[in-house]
Amino acid sequence: MIKVESVSGLRELLNDKKNIVFIPTMGNLHEGHLSLIDQATLISRTVVVSIFINPAQFNSSQDLEKYPRTIGQDIALLRPYENVIIFVPQLNEIYPETPNKNYDLPPIANELCGKYRPGHFNGVITVIDRLFNLIKPQAAIFGKKDYQQLYLIKEFSKVSYPTIEIIGMPTIRDGNGLALSSRNNLFEKEQLIDISFFNQSLTNIVHRAQSGENYQESILFGIDALNERGWLIDYIEVRRSSDLKVALPGDRHLIILGAANYKNIRLIDNIEFCIDGSN
Structure with missing residues (x-):
C-alpha cells in the first residue's frame, strides 16, 4: 500500500504503469468498498483508490459537514492490499479553481435522485472527469447501489473516455438485507x-x-x-x-x-x- 496526497506524486507513481484500475471513493470505507478493491486486484496489479469528499456533489453545507471522515480507519482497512495506491488529495489538488462546468447530461440526470438533489450529478461527473483525466485508468469500478450514478458515469464515459471500461459490481448487504453505506x-x-x-x-x-x-x-x-x-x-x-x-x-x-x-x-x-x- 502506498499513500500519496499530491497530483504530482500520483503522476510520478503512475508514470510507467499500465492496466490501471481505479476506484473512486469518499472514504468511510466498508465491506462494499473492499469488494470493489478485491475485484480490482483480480484484474490488475496497479489499483488506485481515491479518498476525496467531493463538495461539488453535496446540495447543502450541512450534509457535507455531516459526512463521516475516517481517514485513519480507512488507511488501516487498506493496509493489507500490497498493490494499492491510495490517493488522498486536498481540495486544491482536485479543484485548483472553483468548478463551474455544466455537463450535458442525459435527461435522467434530472429525474429520480436528480429531481430531489438538483446539480448533484453534475457535481459527480465534475470530480469523475477530473480524476479520470489525472489517473487515466483502463477500467473503473463502481457499486450498483448508486445505480443512477453508475448509469450516468457510463454514458459520460462513452463520449469523453471511451477507452475506460466502467464496471458495475453488486451491492453488498448485511444479514438483514441493508445495503452497506x-x-x-x-x-x-x-x-x-x-x-x-x-x-x-x-x-x-x-x-x-x-x-x-x-x-x-x-x-x-x-x-x-x-x-x-x-x-x-x-x-x-x-x-x-x-x-x-x-x-x-x-x-x-x-x-x-x-x-x-x-x-x-x-x-x-x-x-x-x-x-x-x-x-
Missing part, C-alpha cells in the same frame, strides 16, 4: 434493523409485481407500509434496467429504485429483477 454510520446501532425495512419494502414490491400486480399498486402498498413506520419517501419507481426509462408493458428486465428519509437521514437502494419472476 457510509450513511448507515449516522444511525444508532439499534436503528439498523429499522432501516433495513426499506430494502424489505422494495423486495415486497418486486414480489408483488412479479406475481402480476400493477407496478403502481405495488408501489403504493410499499409506500404506505414505509409511511406507517415513520419514513418520508422521495420516490419509489420501476424503470427499465438498461436505460432507466419508465417501464412499459412488455419490458422484462427492470429495476426498482427508491430514496427515502428516516430520522432526517436519506437512504437510497435498488433491486434489479425480471418480470418473469427470476432476479
Whole structure:
C-alpha cells in the first residue's frame, strides 16, 4: 500500500504503469468498498483508490459537514492490499479553481435522485472527469447501489473516455438485507434493523409485481407500509434496467429504485429483477 496526497506524486507513481484500475471513493470505507478493491486486484496489479469528499456533489453545507471522515480507519482497512495506491488529495489538488462546468447530461440526470438533489450529478461527473483525466485508468469500478450514478458515469464515459471500461459490481448487504453505506454510520446501532425495512419494502414490491400486480399498486402498498413506520419517501419507481426509462408493458428486465428519509437521514437502494419472476 502506498499513500500519496499530491497530483504530482500520483503522476510520478503512475508514470510507467499500465492496466490501471481505479476506484473512486469518499472514504468511510466498508465491506462494499473492499469488494470493489478485491475485484480490482483480480484484474490488475496497479489499483488506485481515491479518498476525496467531493463538495461539488453535496446540495447543502450541512450534509457535507455531516459526512463521516475516517481517514485513519480507512488507511488501516487498506493496509493489507500490497498493490494499492491510495490517493488522498486536498481540495486544491482536485479543484485548483472553483468548478463551474455544466455537463450535458442525459435527461435522467434530472429525474429520480436528480429531481430531489438538483446539480448533484453534475457535481459527480465534475470530480469523475477530473480524476479520470489525472489517473487515466483502463477500467473503473463502481457499486450498483448508486445505480443512477453508475448509469450516468457510463454514458459520460462513452463520449469523453471511451477507452475506460466502467464496471458495475453488486451491492453488498448485511444479514438483514441493508445495503452497506457510509450513511448507515449516522444511525444508532439499534436503528439498523429499522432501516433495513426499506430494502424489505422494495423486495415486497418486486414480489408483488412479479406475481402480476400493477407496478403502481405495488408501489403504493410499499409506500404506505414505509409511511406507517415513520419514513418520508422521495420516490419509489420501476424503470427499465438498461436505460432507466419508465417501464412499459412488455419490458422484462427492470429495476426498482427508491430514496427515502428516516430520522432526517436519506437512504437510497435498488433491486434489479425480471418480470418473469427470476432476479
